[in-house]
Amino acid sequence: MADTSTHIYALALGSNRPLSARRTPARLLDEAAALIRQQMRVIAVAPTIATPPMGPSSRLYANSALLVESPLPPPALLALLQSIEHRLGRRRHRRWGARSVDIDIILWSGGTWASRLLTIPHSAFRQRAFVLTPLVAIAPRWRDPLSGLTVRHLHARLQKHTRRG
Secondary structure (H helix, E strand, C coil): CCCCCCCCEEEEEEEECCCCCCCHHHHHHHHHHHHHHHHHHEEEEEEEEEEEECCCCCCCCCEEEEEECCCCCCCHHHHHHHHHHHHHHCCCCCCCCCCEEEEEEEEEECCCECCCCEEEECCCHHHHHHHHHHHHHHHCCEECCCCCEHHHHHHHHHHHHHHHC
């Protein structure tokens, strides 16, 4: 019997390299969301925020998050999201480099996933305000399967640490 179940995924979206004057990072996130919507049900879209870059890039990022429902298992969803990134001009040159669009799987309703190409939950999401801030707007009660803490709690903890730091 075929598996007809669906999964809920929390996706983080980011961009800091415009493709043209009209295809700004924020607009590229809208394009990514539209392409994702063609492939699966989008449950919620977080507001887009501007964030400072990590690493050597000097360009501000546009960041957002989506909750989606899909029958695809994590590896198949990753392949689909990477094809959308490629379609929107993403070229994987160097770590921390400027990118037209980056779509990461942060959490999924199946709990944890670990393979050579994909780890869920995303290994660094707990320390990244640019992921947690949009995510708390659309999934504040989602629990991290490793820590047991909600996204809201992780976000508050990070904010407190940032203010002290």
